[in-house]
Amino acid sequence: MTDAYIALETGEVVTARSRAPGEAYGELVFTTPYTGYEESLTDPSYEAQVLTFAYPLIGNYGVREERFESDRVHPSAVVARELTDDVADWLAEEGVPAIDEIDTRDLVLDIRERGAMKCGIAAGPDATPEKARAQLEQCPHMSDVTDIGDRVTVDEPEFHPSGADDPLTAALIDCGTKRSIVDSLNERDADVHVLPYDATTEDVEAVDPDLLFVSNGPGDPANFEPTEELVVESIDDVPIAGICLGQQIVARAVGGETEKMDFGHRGVNQPVIDVRSEKVVMTTQNHGYSVADPGDMEVTQLNVNDDTSEGLESAEHDIITRQYHPEAHPGPHDTLDFFDDVLSMAEDGHHPARAE
Numbered sequence: 051m052t053d054a055y056i057a058l059e060t061g062e063v064v065t066a067r068s069r070a071p072g073e074a075y076g077e078l079v080f081t082t083p084y085t086g087y088e089e090s091l092t093d094p095s096y097e098a099q100v101l102t103f104a105y106p107l108i109g110n111y112g113v114r115e116e117r118f119e120s121d122r123v124h125p126s127a128v129v130a131r132e133l134t135d136d137v138a139d140w141l142a143e144e145g146v147p148a149i150d151e152i153d154t155r156d157l158v159l160d161i162r163e164r165g166a167m168k169c170g171i172a173a174g175p176d177a178t179p180e181k182a183r184a185q186l187e188q189c190p191h192m193s194d195v196t197d198i199g200d201r202v203t204v205d206e207p208e209f210h211p212s213g214a215d216d217p218l219t220a221a222l223i224d225c226g227t228k229r230s231i232v233d234s235l236n237e238r239d240a241d242v243h244v245l246p247y248d249a250t251t252e253d254v255e256a257v258d259p260d261l262l263f264v265s266n267g268p269g270d271p272a273n274f275e276p277t278e279e280l281v282v283e284s285i286d287d288v289p290i291a292g293i294c295l296g297q298q299i300v301a302r303a304v305g306g307e308t309e310k311m312d313f314g315h316r317g318v319n320q321p322v323i324d325v326r327s328e329k330v331v332m333t334t335q336n337h338g339y340s341v342a343d344p345g346d347m348e349v350t351q352l353n354v355n356d357d358t359s360e361g362l363e364s365a366e367h368d369i370i371t372r373q374y375h376p377e378a379h380p381g382p383h384d385t386l387d388f389f390d391d392v393l394s395m396a397e398d399g400h401h402p403a404r405a406e
C-alpha cells in the first residue's frame with residue numbers, strides 16, 4: 051500500500067508504506083548493523099537526521115526500555131525495508147514518522163554515491179509527494195543546525211554515583227551522551243556528574259573532577275563552541291577524555307580541524323588499527339564528521355578502511371579520545387578497555403606516557 055513518500059535531493063520521490071504517520075525532514079544517513087535498533091533509535095547523535103536501516107528486518111526481538119540510550123527517539127524519521135509492529139507502534143507513540151516497503155539497498159547506494167543528503171518525508175492517509183517535497187525544502191544543511199546542542203543536553207546537572215567506597219569523579223559534558231557511557235564509568239567505580247554542554251569552568255571546578263569527559267553527540271562539532279571553550283580553559287588543569295563528537299571538539303580545542311565526510315561511518319564492524327601496537331579491533335561507529343587535523347595531539351589509531359583518525363592522545367596535556375564508540379551498545383566489546391585507560395589516567399593525574 052502506498053501511503054508514504056520520501057523526497058530526495060536528487061529530485062526523486064520514492065513511494066513507501068506508512069508505519070507511523072507524520073511529516074519530517076532531516077539529513078538522510080544509513081546504519082548497517084543487524085541488531086541494536088533500540089540503541090540507535092535512542093542515540094542522541096542521530097538528532098536532526100533521518101535514519102535508514104540497511105538491514106532488511108528491524109524489530110524482530112521487540113522493544114525494551116533497558117536497551118535505550120536516552121529517554122526518547124532522536125531521528126526525525128525512520129526508513130526501513132520492513133519494520134515489525136513492535137517498532138512501528140513505538141515510533142508512532144513517539145510521534146516519529148516511519149516508512150517501510152522501500153528498496154533500502156537502492157537508497158543506501160544513493161547515499162554512498164551522493165553523500166548524506168537532505169530529505170523530506172510524508173507518511174499516513176493524507177500523505178502526498180508534494181508534502182514530502184515541502185518537507186525537503188525546509189531541511190537545513192546539518193552544519194546550519196546551530197541549536198543542536200540545546201536539543202539534546204541535560205537541562206540541569208545530574209549526579210550518577212557509582213556506589214564505590216573510594217570513587218574517582220568524572221565531569222561528563224553532555225553534548226548528547228549515550229547512557230551506556232555513564233554506565234561504563236560507573237561500573238569502573240567513577241561517580242559521574244553530567245553537566246550541560248555549555249557548562250562553565252566554575253561548574254566543573256564545583257565538582258572537583260579527576261577527569262573531564264566530553265560526550266558523543268549530534269551535528270557539526272563547530273556548533274559546540276561553549277564546550278570547545280571549556281576544553282581550552284581546562285587543558286593542563288585536569289586529564290581529558292572524549293568519544294566521537296567529544297574527540298572532534300577536543301581536537302578543535304587544541305588547534306585542530308574537523309571536516310564533513312561524504313556519508314560517514316555507521317555500523318558495528320569498522321576495523322581500527324593502533325599505530326603503536328599494530329593491533330586491530332572491531333568498533334562501533336556513528337559519525338559524519340571527522341578530525342582532519344589533530345592539532346597538538348598525536349594520531350594513535352586509524353580506520354583501516356580509509357585512514358581517518360580514530361584515536362588521538364596527548365601525553366603532554368593528558369588527553370585520550372576516540373572517534374568510535376568504545377561503550378559499544380550495540381557492537382563488539384573489543385574497545386571497552388578505553389574506559390580503564392582514561393580512568394587510570396584520571397587516577398594517576400597524568401597520561402601513562404608522561405613521566406612524573
Ligand SMILES: NC(=O)CC[C@H](N)C(=O)O
Pocket residue numbers: 095265266267268269270271293294295296336337338339340
Ligand atoms: N556519535 C557522535 O558523537 C557523532 C559525532 C558528530 N555529530 C558526527 O556526526 O561526526
